Every structure is written in structure tokens, then in C-alpha cells.
Amino acid sequence: xxxxxxxxxxxxxxxxxxxxxxxxxxxxxxxxxxxxxxxxxxxxxxxxxxxxxxxxxxxxxxxxxxxxxxxxxxxxxxxxxxxxxxxxxxxxxxxxxxxxxxxxxxxxxxxxxxxxxxxxxxxxxxxxxxxxxxxxxxxxxxxxxxxxxxxxxxxxxxxxxxxxxxxxxxxxxxxxxxxxxxxxxxxxxxxxxxxxxxxxxxxxxxxxxxxxxxxxxxxxxxxxxxxxxxxxxxxxxxxxxxxxxxxxxxxxxxxxxxxxxxxxxxxxxxxxxxxxxxxxxxxxxxxxxxxxxxxxxxxxxxxxxxxxxxxxxxxxxxxxxxxxxxxxxxxxxxxxxxxxxxxxxxxxxxxxxxxxxxxxxxxxxxxxxxxxxxxxxxxxxxxxxxxxxxxxxxxxxxxxxxxxxxxxxxxxxxxxxxxxxxxxxxxxxxxxxxxxxxxxxxxxxxxxx
Numbered sequence: 001x002x003x004x005x006x007x008x009x010x011x012x013x014x015x016x017x018x019x020x021x022x023x024x025x026x027x028x029x030x031x032x033x034x035x036x037x038x039x040x041x042x043x044x045x046x047x048x049x050x051x052x053x054x055x056x057x058x059x060x061x062x063x064x065x066x067x068x069x070x071x072x073x074x075x076x077x078x079x080x081x082x083x084x085x086x087x088x089x090x091x092x093x094x095x096x097x098x099x100x101x102x103x104x105x106x107x108x109x110x111x112x113x114x115x116x117x118x119x120x121x122x123x124x125x126x127x128x129x130x131x132x133x134x135x136x137x138x139x140x141x142x143x144x145x146x147x148x149x150x151x152x153x154x155x156x157x158x159x160x161x162x163x164x165x166x167x168x169x170x171x172x173x174x175x176x177x178x179x180x181x182x183x184x185x186x187x188x189x190x191x192x193x194x195x196x197x198x199x200x201x202x203x204x205x206x207x208x209x210x211x212x213x214x215x216x217x218x219x220x221x222x223x224x225x226x227x228x229x230x231x232x233x234x235x236x237x238x239x240x241x242x243x244x245x246x247x248x249x250x251x252x253x254x255x256x257x258x259x260x261x262x263x264x265x266x267x268x269x270x271x272x273x274x275x276x277x278x279x280x281x282x283x284x285x286x287x288x289x290x291x292x293x294x295x296x297x298x299x300x301x302x303x304x305x306x307x308x309x310x311x312x313x314x315x316x317x318x319x320x321x322x323x324x325x326x327x328x329x330x331x332x333x334x335x336x337x338x339x340x341x342x343x344x345x346x347x348x349x350x351x352x353x354x355x356x357x358x359x360x361x362x363x364x365x366x367x368x369x370x371x372x373x374x375x376x377x378x379x380x381x382x383x384x385x386x387x388x389x390x391x392x393x394x395x396x397x398x399x400x401x402x403x404x405x406x407x408x409x410x411x412x413x414x415x416x417x418x419x420x421x422x423x424x425x426x427x428x429x430x431x432x433x434x435x436x437x438x439x440x441x442x443x444x445x446x447x448x449x
Contacts, residue, residue, distance in 0.1 A: 009335065010138050010201045015130045022125055022142040025416050029149040030118060032345060032414070033063060036156045039168040042107045048100040049163040052432055056159055058089070059152045061105045064114035065089035067121055067145050070390075075141050076124035081116060092393055121145075135390055143202030143416070144390075150344075150414030157345060157412040158432050160276055161263070167277035174347040174411070177285065177354030183222055186363045187447060188312070190217035193319045194326040195311055196383050197421045206395040207421040209385045210326075213311045217448045220308060220316050221438040222365050223353035224372055225299060228284030230291075231271065233299045234260060244301040249294030252429055262290040262431040276348055285352040287372045287436045293404045293428035296375045296437035308440035310378035310405045310423075317361060317368040317408070318420040329420050330361035330368045336418075341370030342411045343418065350411055350436070370413065372436030373406040373424060380405050380425040398425055410434035 013021060037045060037060050045057040054062075065085050072078045087093050088102060105113060128136060135141045160169055191214065197203045198210040239259050242250050252258070260266070263274045264282060271282040291299075293307075300306050308316070318326040327333055331340055340359035342351045350371040360366045368374075380395075380403040388396045403425040409418030412434050426433060 009333075010143075018130055018139055019125055022139050022146070023122065025146040026118070026121070026125075026142065026149075029146050029153065029414065029416070030114075032153045033060060033114075033149060033156070036153060036160065036169075037107075037111075039160070040163070044163065044165075045107045046100075046104070047163075048097075049159055050432070051097040053155070053159040053162060054096050054099045055104070056156055057107055057110050058099045058102075058104055059156050059159075061085070061110040061113060062089040062091065063149050063152050064110070064117045066148055067114075068117045070135075070141050070145055071121040071124055072117060075128050075136060076120070078120060078124070081120070082113065085113075138201035140202060141390075144204070147202065147204070147414070147417040150417040153345070153414060154410070154412040154417075154434070158434065162432060163277075165277060169276050169348060171346065171348045174342050174349060174351035175355050177352040178357060182354055182366075183364060185219050185441075186222055186365060187443060188215075188218050188220055188316050188319075188363060189321060190215060190448070193315050193324075195314050195421075200328070200419065200421060202416075203419070203421055204394065205387065205389045206380075206382060206423050208387070209383060211384050213315075215309075215311050215315050217443050218308070218312050218440050219443055219447065220312065220365060220440045223367055224287035224350075224374060224436045224438045225296075226284065226353045227282045227286050227288045230261070230288040230299060231282070231284070233302050234271075236302065238298060238302050241302075244298040246294065246297060248428070249292075249298060252292075252294055258292075258295070261288055261295070264290075283349075283352075287350045287353055287367070289350060289372050289410075289434055289436050290431050291436060292431045293375045295431075296435075297377075300437070300439045303439055305439035305441040307375055307377040307437060310376040310407065312440055313368075313374065313376050313407045314420065316363065316365050320362050322362065327420060329359075330365065331359050336369060336415045341367070341409075341415075343370045343409060343413055343415045345412050347411055368408050369418060369420075370409050371411055372408075372434055373410050373413075374408050375435060375437045376405045376407055378405045379403065380423070395423075395425075402427065404428050406433075406435055 037056055046055050048055050068081055073080055130139055131137050192212050194210050195213045196210045197207055238244055265272045272279055273282050317330050320327055336343055341356055379401045381399050406424040
């Protein structure tokens with residue numbers, strides 16, 4: 001198989017440099033957690049802004065609880081700090097809707113707890129071996145916890161989007177798309193490619209193992225669907241025509257009276273949206289965001305296209321037609337920079353469609369990483385040879401037709417928590433997440449040589 005060889009950036013580091021890399025990743029994640037929780041007062045921290053989300057203070061203490069379980073207790077072999085918190089902050093013990101009623105740590109106590117855990121985790125980092133166990137090989141446990149914190153940071157960012165009140169988060173505007181014509185679609189050649197990974201040290205269990213997949217030729221949009229394009233769907237009666245919707249999607253749309261993406265509002269002078277407390281006209285050139293799988297599917301049907309499968313998405317993002325190798329990212333194997341993708345809450349919105357030319361794939365597909373999570377048509381399942389690690393609840397318990405796979409990350413995804421193989425999943429009804437989509441279609445006669 002033609003995967004990235006077993007010599008990625010982490011594998012080339014000395015133990016000392018690996019520890020420094022881990023410390024930097026942990027520090028960046030914590031700085032973001034602090035910024036998201038310090039942006040509001042204590043009343044906002046303990047408030048439940050939506051039954052879909054936990055109070056922000058729960059997420060903060062949960063981050064510390066997971067770090068204590070895996071880094072302090074397991075890797076470090078240290079005595080528990082707060083074993084009384086294990087069940088309280090176990091995401092499988094209590095639904096998000098019920099967490100506000102739990103005897104949660106208050107803001108000051110939660111902050112003190114996560115600081116104490118982090119001090120002990122960094123001490124463990126200085127002493128723990130970087131090999132010997134699968135959990136410690138290439139500092140996997142530290143990478144898992146760093147990704148976990150960044151994932152909860154994105155969850156907390158989504159909670160900020162749901163809160164009411166004046167804006168409290170601020171960031172510079174993303175770059176504009178360069179001028180000039182670009183192709184709207186590209187043909188992705190058919191054939192086999194290596195999907196998933198067995199080489200990425202911090203890849204999570206559902207990304208493994210690497211395996212060959214034969215993907216027939218298909219045509220893919222070079223950018224995600226924009227708000228302007230989506231407005232044409234609205235104007236064309238997309239939400240009123242049952243024929244564009246699946247039976248489940250139409251039932252959900254009717255039951256909840258969904259007539260536009262979440263956070264959009266119809267005003268006499270046009271469509272507006274609310275974004276982190278700011279009311280603004282819907283930006284026509286930005287990728288549409290806060291749409292469910294059902295809405296994305298209906299749009300694709302209206303446009304005479306379809307959503308890509310997960311394998312199609314990954315082939316477009318990773319396959320190098322010159323070498324035949326699967327890259328780590330669309331642009332190559334190097335880690336994402338500000339030139340490659342809109343990640344990590346650097347900006348508080350998607351960039352215009354067509355931005356980040358340095359991050360495009362060899363075939364010219366842009367923004368496959370960052371900006372908006374992209375719905376695929378694939379149900380979430382394990383790859384052939386899947387093995388749960390280090391616990392079944394990370395992904396295996398979610399396998400099945402209830403969840404759809406999303407790919408690529410959003411403007412709120414930490415760079416450490418996304419790569420060409422990374423898989424996200426959610427219910428097809430979800431709209432509070434930073435999700436958009438791009439369309440695919442089968443080639444027309446004569447398009448494939």
C-alpha cells in the first residue's frame with residue numbers, strides 16, 4: 001500500500017524534542033480553554049445555554065478529569081486527585097441536557113482542579129517513557145488528551161454561538177479568496193488508494209488501519225457550497241419541495257419547521273445571521289455553515305448532484321496522482337500553517353470559498369481542511385481490521401446507521417485534532433455544529449477517458 005511511510009514528524013523527534021512538542025501542544029490547548037471560559041462571567045459559565053450542550057464549566061472540569069485519568073493515573077501511576085469526580089464527569093453517565101442539575105464544581109474550584117491536574121501531568125511528561133507501551137509510544141496518551149481538549153474547545157465554541165448576549169469573543173477576519181477564475185469542479189480519477197492510516201502516531205482508533213479502497217471516478221466541487229449558492233436553493237423552493245428530501249429529512253424539517261440554516265433570519269432587506277452575538281448580512285461568498293445532513297442532502301438533490309462518500313472525500317484530500325501515495329494533508333505531509341487552512345479559532349468564521357490556495361490538493365480542490373466540517377453520505381463504522389483503543393467508548397459504541405461521517409474540520413477545530421484521515425461523526429439532524437458540505441456527482445458520458 002502507498003501510505004505515508006513510518007517516518008512522520010513525531011517519529012523523527014528525539015525523546016527530549018518529543019516532550020517539548022507535547023508540552024507545546026498541551027499549552028496551546030489550555031490557553032484556548034482558558035480564553036473560552038474567561039470570556040464570560042461565572043453566571044454564564046454555570047448556565048446551560050442549550051439542552052444540546054453542557055454548561056461551559058462542565059466541559060472545563062471534564063477536560064481536567066480525562067487528563068487526570070489518562071496522564072496522571074494511567075501513564076504516571078500517581079494517586080488519584082479527585083476520584084469522587086470520575087462518575088460526575090463521565091460523558092456516558094449523564095446526558096448533556098441533565099448536566100446542569102448535577103453537583104458540579106463551581107468556576108473557581110474547576111479552574112483550580114484543572115491547574116493542579118496540569119501541573120502533575122507535566123511532571124509525568126518529564127519522567128514517563130516515550131515507548132514500551134502502546135499508550136506511551138510516541139507519547140500517544142498525551143496526543144490523545146491534547147486532541148480531546150481541543151475537541152472540547154470546539155464544543156465550547158459552539159456553546160458560545162448558542163449563548164445570548166453581547167459579543168465576548170473577537171478575532172481578525174479571515175483572508176479573502178484570491179481573484180481570478182478557478183474550476184468549479186474537478187474529475188477525481190478512479191482506482192485504488194490507501195484510506196486510513198497505520199503510520200500516524202497520534203491517529204485515533206477509528207482512523208486505523210490503513211487499507212486499500214477502489215473508488216470509481218467522480219466529480220467533486222473544488223470548494224464548499226457557499227451561502228450565496230444556498231440562497232438560490234431557498235429561493236428555488238428547496239425547503240418547500242418534498243421531492244428533494246429523504247423521508248427522514250422531510251419529517252424532521254416539518255416537525256421543527258426548518259426553513260433556513262440555523263442562526264439565519266429573514267428581514268425586509270434580506271437574509272441576516274447571528275454569529276457569536278454579532279448580527280450581520282449573510283455573507284454570500286462564505287461556505288454555508290450550521291446546516292444538518294438532511295439539509296445538505298436536499299441541496300445536493302436540488303442541484304442534481306449528491307454528497308460525496310467518505311472514501312471519495314478522503315481520496316480527494318489525500319491521493320497524489322503523480323506518486324500514487326496518500327498524503328497526510330491535501331498539500332503534503334507538513335503540519336498545517338496559517339497559509340494552509342482556517343483552523344484553531346484563529347478566525348471566528350469560515351473564509352471565502354476559494355481561499356487558502358496553498359492548502360489545495362494536487363487536483364485543485366480547496367478548503368478540504370478547516371473552515372467547515374463537511375457532511376458525507378457514509379454511515380459511521382469501523383474500517384476492516386478495526387480495534388478499539390484505548391477504550392470502546394471513544395468510537396466503537398457509535399458505529400451504525402444513526403451517525404453520519406463528517407470530514408475536514410472547521411475554523412473552530414484545533415490543528416492537532418484534524419488531518420486527512422481524521423473522522424468526525426454526528427446525528428444527521430445536528431445544526432449547532434460548524435458543519436457545511438460540498439457536492440459530488442458521477443461523471444457524465446465523455447468526461448472519463
